[in-house]
Amino acid sequence: MMTKQTMRDIDVTGKRIFVRVDFNVPLTDALEIADDTRIRSALPTIRNLIERGGRVILASHLGRPKGKVTESMRLKPVADRLSELLGVEVDYAHECRGPDAQNAVAALRDGGVLLLENLRFHSEEEKNEPEFASQLASLADIYVNDAFGTAHRAHASTEGITHYLPSVAGLLMEKELSALGGLLESPGRPFACVFGGAKISDKVGMIRNMLQRVDIVFVGGGLAATFLKARGLDVGHSLVEDDMLDDARDIMRESERCGVPVLLPVDALVAAEVRAGVRTWVVQSTSVPANHGIVDIGPKTIEHFFARLESCKTVMWNGPMGVYEIAQFSLGTRCLINYLASLDVTSVIGGGSTVDAVQEMGLADLVTHVSTGGGATLELLEKGTLPGVEALNDLE
Ligand code: ADP
Ligand code: MG
Secondary structure (H helix, E strand, O other): OOOEOEHHHOOOOOOEEEEEOOOOOOEOOOOOEOOOHHHHHHHHHHHHHHHOOOEEEEEOOOOOOOOOOOHHHOOHHHHHHHHHHHOOOEEEOOOOOHHHHHHHHHOOOOOOEEEOOOHHHOHHHHHOOHHHHHHHHOOOOEEEEOOHHHOOOOOOOOOHHHHOOOEEEOHHHHHHHHHHHHHHHOOOOOEEEEEOOOOOOOOHHHHHHHHOOOOEEEEOHHHHHHHHHHOOOOOOOOOOOHHHHHHHHHHHHHHHHHOOOEEOOOEEEEEOOOOOOOOEEEEEHHHOOOOOEEEEEOHHHHHHHHHHHOOOOEEEEEOOOOOOOOHHHOHHHHHHHHHHHHOOOEEEEEOHHHHHHHHHOOOHHHOOEEOOOOHHHHHHHHHOOOHHHHOOOEOO
């Protein structure tokens, strides 16, 4: 996986460097940044390039402007926050290409930083139009991709541009690729995967691929209901994807064929409605009442999972164990986070909700790697590579 060149392998002094970052931060109605994690994640790359005298040209998308200039999706608030975090003035161009962008780039000095306007104000970005990609490329001498979270999309700024410039990975990209690549290529064993979350359809590709690589799989969350139903159990009105039952059966057959156990919950927390304040019961997975649905894994399941996780050397976890947004239904997820944090294992956590849950609990530092990628993380674990990664220069 780390067969790709990184920005550490090249000379950047005095060079114009187009850095694709992921500054797709949540904004409040007052256009303030609600969470600047994504900006902070890019700081090591930016600081490194500044220190080495590069001329840093940052580009990102924000929101879904669908190819139109949208005032509420300008990157100005991001430029301001980035200036504060870096402690240096960040220039901001009102365009990402054309004369405005060219002039702003021309004004950059060694060690200077410029943020271009939202790439998705142009529909050519998502369409990966070569003309647009070449306009972006014309601003720079080198391309650095540090937007791991967008690397599963072949867009002009993630793939197209690499046809025109020497293209290397940024430090965040490198960190993600070595952590996730490590899982795929040389995990410490036993290696366990824990899957949860809402829908099996989002994850079936990843589950299939990981099943070939791990020693044991645990399933919780909404996914578990589909697996339980596929085993012939009645799961009441739990979240079930009926069109995925065959896939679930197929995965269980494959599990038997390759001798990798897929452990399902033996008990569950159930409720008549998914709403705070409702009454809940713990029931065995074999006796979910018809008018109830599963909202979390049960205490015996937690015990079983922990007993088998204890001896593992590597754990990859994606997907909350229950509807953790409601405190009453969050015990399974919270216990699992705490337990992983307490183990002496290589632990990798990925997926938007899962990472949110870990961060909310303030335990992110106790996990070996918290992947920032969301969909990109899952796709990398499914396919072993991403278009935005493939497009980078190979190591010589
Ligand atoms: P991630 O973003 O980490 O990949 P997902 O998006 O797949 O995770 O799933 C997160 C969602 O799954 C959460 O909103 C959570 O409420 C929901 N979820 C977890 N367990 C259940 C369940 N038993 N029934 C319904 N929804 C669930
Ligand atoms: Mg999600």
